[in-house]
Amino acid sequence: MKILAIDDTKTLRDLLCMTLRSAGHDVVEAENGEEGLARFQEAKPDVVITDLNMPILNGIEFTRECRARPGGEQTPIIILTTENGPDAKAEGRRAGATAWMVKPFEPTTLLALLERFKN
Amino acid sequence: MDFLDELKQSFFQECEELLAALEARLQALDEGSTDPEDVNAAFRAIHSVKGGAGAFGFADLVNFAHAFEASLDHLRTGRVPVQEAPTGLFLRCSDAVADLVAAARNGEPANKRADLIAELERVGQVLETPAKTEQKAPELTAIFDKLIAQVASGTVPGAAPEPVSAPAEETPWNPDDDPFENPRPAPAVAPPAASAAARPAQGTVVRIRPHRDLFRRGIDPRVLLRSLEAIGPLTITADVAAVPSLQELDVGDCCLQFDVAFEGAVPREAIANALDMFLDAQEFSVGGPEGGMAPSGAAPVGAAAPGGAPEVPASLAASLAAIAASAEASMATRNDAEGAAAPAAAGMPARAANDAGQPQRGGAPAGRAKQVGSIRVDLDRIDRLMNLVGEIVITQSMLAERARMLTIDEGTKLADGILTLTRQTRELQDHVMAVRAQPVKTVFQRMPRLVRELAQTLGKEARLVLSGENTEVDKTVIEELADPLTHMIRNSMDHGLETAAERTANGKPAEGVIHLSAEHRAGRIVISVADDGRGINREKLLAKARSKGLVAPDARPSPQEIDEIIFAPGLSTADKVTDVSGRGVGMDVVRRNVEALGGRITVDSDPGRGCRFTMSLPLTLAVLDGMIVRSAGERFVVPITSIVETLRLSDDTVEHLPSGQEVLRWRNDVVPVARLGAIMTDSPPSDETVIIIAETDRGDRIGIAVDDILGQQQVVVKSLETNYGRVTGASAATILGDGLVALILDVDTMPRLAAQQRRPLVEAMTVNKR
Known part of the structure; x- marks a missing residue:
């Protein structure tokens, strides 16, 4: 699958990309929500995995924007974050996030989740 | 009384x-x-x-x-x-x-x-007498109804315990039978399930009642069901009772509900783990016996995983541990079990005491937690408590200061105690703040009515969309929010949104949308009112401002500066005085109210497409975390929440723009540098070597150059306006441990001051109100 991975922290992004690539996924990277939107338009990924707290456009804002764009209505968007509060989650779901995963993530869990999005 | x-x-x-x-x-x-x-x-x-x-x-x-x-x-x-x-x-x-x-x-x-x-x-x-409204495409309606009826009549008796309220409109549905599905390996059948299949009511039952926005979040229900399927063998029944007639059906809405009956008992955690990441706790509930409780023996978590998903098979020990843990947790949900739980629960009355201690995760209607008791407390009392906490914070930093003067041996012993005190003070403060915190909902809730009424008065079509209404903020801030918000919404309704006719002519939907949102950002609450109206008419606004002498005739303000004129006192751009906002009170009052709260209001206008007012307010008016810095012999406090990074300055990273403005190359970005000493005191610019990269509310970065970083501590915010006078560059002041006053920097004004690099403090000193 083609996956767009958005995280402003390079180490974490690298880790995420490594996990995804090792499972044979095609990965497109972005450093923040704004860049993520641009990449989203070009690459048309099957799934998006985004961090929550990022400069310029955060994960929630990204999700909201993405959902409002043609082609972005249905794409699964997974928010991968250290936050686990009910408020943050509720905000995420209101913005249209598909799933909420808490960091640090278990690679097998994430990959299993992605597997379920496969058609 | x-x-x-x-x-x-x-x-x-x-x-x-x-x-x-x-x-x-x-x-x-x-x-x-x-x-x-x-x-x-x-x-x-x-x-x-x-x-x-x-x-x-x-x-x-x-x-x-x-x-x-x-x-x-x-x-x-x-x-x-x-x-x-x-x-x-x-x-x-x-x-x-x-x-x-x-x-x-x-x-x-x-x-x-x-x-x-x-x-x-x-x-x-x-x-x-429901009106038959099948004028449009009756044959389509008929097909749809027939389809629904077919689905409904496919009920297999006993497939799932039937709720009393819902009619028998359920049918088995298996993701593997889905014609749209690519072939996948069939799920492995767990050994103990063979007998369970004959009496599925013995298994754990999950009821999924998704919100209608499910599809709009990109969730395919099959993804949810597959996640459950990975736990153990199951039967899925789709409940179509909530599907409306074709004419009312919005294809974007999810009207389907699912009941998932596991063949065996499975642990609640496994189900919660699978669904939590997608659904709210209210969207699903778990009933029936759970893992470890079923008389027929539970289906182990790992063993039942289908071959399709790359799950690591759980070891026997792990399964046992999971079952043991779930036996505890399952007690919490006994009262929401759907009838079938009785045999399992009856055997263990002694564990009922656990109920109260277990957090409710399922949220089934019958299992609603008891109402938590509450009391009304005079706000005055809480205020006194808050003030006291503020004083303790000061005393504690004073103690820390004194401890530093002691000999190492004595100091270390004392430091331990002070550390504990610091932690406890902070906890105390958090709790007091939590008492005072309220969701902005209390204010937001008044707004839909305002919009409805204004829409009627003005003859416009408008819809108000709220978001983030659960964002919590200090009670005092909430109370002060109502007026500015009312004003902003009035302004958007009156000046922002066009009439339906005008909107249609411009190719917009007839109904205007006002979006009212609140969110926490960098230790502040940011509330914005955005409309999709005509935006600010800059030409008209500038002409008006010129005619009123607010802008010099030869001045050439930037678009942003023109937009900001809207906050200038004594300005009204409405063609005629209207009922709604022509009351002689303008956005200048809003700005003044917001600033009085230590907040800031900005406007972003996109002509023809809409306008957004954003106000940012401190979450509390009492205490903040600050970094103490030194510059030109003075100490200043930089709010931690606005600091992005600190770094040491080397000569090759600073460059000078033709305007004389210093800029810093930082992470592929160019950041203006503000020399704090020169800005806040009358000392000449010096070679400050420590840079604090800070972020303003608008998201701009600024490098604040200081001589040294002295430490980090909580400071009590003392208003400058009430005790002294307004000081440019500072939002407030505080008392440090040694009893001396330090200014708390207003990071948001730094970019502007860096561009001017004047000496505002000297000007301010003349406004001594004391």
């Missing part, structure tokens, strides 16, 4: 809460909710109002509430389908109830609203 008056006051206070609840529920119904709880809660609210009003003899209120209640009762009993509820009428009625309550409170004669009562009385009658 005599006893009866006191009672009345508490009734009115309660009314406010009830009305807020009523409106919120009606709003939810208006937005398409079919949750019976919304109907029930609305009914209960109006019923309580009626009861109280009767006790005090407010006859008009009782009459109206009675009609309203009767009408809502039709929804409750199902005589009028929830989907067909006249929510617009109900919302107008809830406004009318608010008016009647206000009239009763003020002892004024009330408008009895006979018109609305008449409309309410028609609700049951009109809808009792």
Whole structure:
């Protein structure tokens, strides 16, 4: 699958990309929500995995924007974050996030989740 | 105040809460909710109002509430389908109830609203004989109904325990049978399941009741079901009872509900883990026996995983541990078990005591947690508590300062104690703050009515969208929010949104949208009012400002600067004075109110497309985390929440722009540098070597150059305006451990001051109010 991975922290992004690539996924990277939107338009990924707290456009804002764009209505968007509060989650779901995963993530869990999005 | 008056006051206070609840529920119904709880809660609210009003003899209120209640009762009993509820009428009625309550409170004669009562009385009658409205494409409707009927009639008796309320409109549905599905390996059947299949009621049951927005979040229900399938063998029944008729069906809405019956008992955690990441706790509930409890023996978690998903098979030990853990957790949900749980639960009465201690995760209707008791406390008392906490913070930093003067040996011993004290003070403060925190909902809730009324007055079509209404903020801030917000919404409705005709002519939907949102950002609360109207007419605004002498005739302000003129005092751009915002009070008052709270308001306009006002306010007016820095021999406090990074400056990273502005290359970015010493004191620019990269509310970065970083601590915010006078560059002041005053920097003004690099402190010193 083609996956767009958005995280402003390079180490974490690298880790995420490594996990995804090792499972044979095609990965497109972005450093923040704004860049993520641009990449989203070009690459048309099957799934998006985004961090929550990022400069310029955060994960929630990204999700909201993405959902409002043609082609972005249905794409699964997974928010991968250290936050686990009910408020943050509720905000995420209101913005249209598909799933909420808490960091640090278990690679097998994430990959299993992605597997379920496969058609 | 005599006893009866006191009672009345508490009734009115309660009314406010009830009305807020009523409106919120009606709003939810208006937005398409079919949750019976919304109907029930609305009914209960109006019923309580009626009861109280009767006790005090407010006859008009009782009459109206009675009609309203009767009408809502039709929804409750199902005589009028929830989907067909006249929510617009109900919302107008809830406004009318608010008016009647206000009239009763003020002892004024009330408008009895006979018109609305008449409309309410028609609700049951009109809808009792459902009008056949199949003018459009009757053959399509027929096909749809037939389809639904087919799905419904495919019920397999005993496939799942049937809820009393829902008719038998359920049918087995297996993701593997889905024709759209690519072939996948069939799920492995767990050994103990063979017998369980014959009596599926013995297994754990998961009821999935997703919100309608499921599809809009990119969730394919199959993804949810596959996640459950990975836990163990199961039967899925889709409940189509909530699917409306074709004419009312919005294909974007998810009206399907699912009941998933596991063949064996599975641990609640496994289910929660699978669904938590997708769904709210309210969207699914777990019933029936769970892992470790079933008499027939539980299906182990790992063993039942299908071959398709790359799950690591759980070891036997891990499965056992999971089962043991779930045995504890499952007790918490016994009361929401769907009938089948009885044999399992009856055997272990001794564990009932665990119930109270277990957090509720399922949230099934029958399992609702008990109402937590609450008391009303005078705000004054909490304020006193808060002040005291502030004083303790100062004392504690003073102690820390003193400890540093002791010998190492003595100092270390004391430091331990101070560390504990610091932690406890912080905890104390958090708790006091939590007491004072309230969701902005209390203010936001008043706004839909405002928009409805303004839309009527102005003859415009408008919809208000709220988001982030659960964002919590200090009570004092909440109270001060209502006025500016009302103003901003008025402004958007009156000046921002166009009339329906104008909008249609410009290719916009006739209905304008105002988006009111709140969020926490960098230790502040950011509230914005955005409309999709015409935006600010800059030419007109500038011309007006020139004619009023607010802008010099030869000045060439930037678009952003022109937009900011809207906050200038004594300005009105409306062609004529209207009822709505032509009251001589403008956005300048809003700005003043917001600034008085230590906040800031900005405007972003996109001509023809809309306008957004953003106000950012401190979460609390009392304490903040600060970094203490030194510059030009003075100490300053930089709020930690705005700091991005600190770094040491080397010569090759600083460059000079032609304007003389210093900039810093930082992470592929160019950041303006503000020399703090030169900005805040009258000392000449020096070679400050420590840079603090800070972020403003707008998201701009600024490098604040200082001599040294002294430490980090909580500081108590003391208003400069009330104790001294306004100081450019500082938002407030504080008292440090040694008893001396330090200024708290207003990071948001730094970029502007860096560009000017003047000496504002000297100017400010002349405004000594003391």
